[in-house]
Amino acid sequence: MSDDHSNEWYYNTRTGQVEPYSGAKSADRLGPYNSPEEAARALEKVEERNEAWDNDPKWNDD
Template identity: 45%
Template structure:
């Protein structure tokens, strides 16, 4: 058995349902964005997702 622990253990996660930060994945993976190294990074998770979505949408428009 590996002694490495759970993936993302000790990292920060953004819970999209509760809109809160979790240290270590405490909720179901389907509710979490991350992992992030710091709590501050986790707090900006939704902004990062929106920026990526906007960039992908712009790429799709260029391909048309």
């Protein structure tokens, strides 16, 4: 694994800000993402994935 984190971006769930690898502790972040724009959509992506999983018949055992 590479030590180059220059293209890693994170969404900070505490502050609502996008930050580089050298930002806050990982417990408060979602990522890594390939760009600041992708990181800014982190919560949207989480919602999209949750919706997909909620409606996936392979995982719906109700």
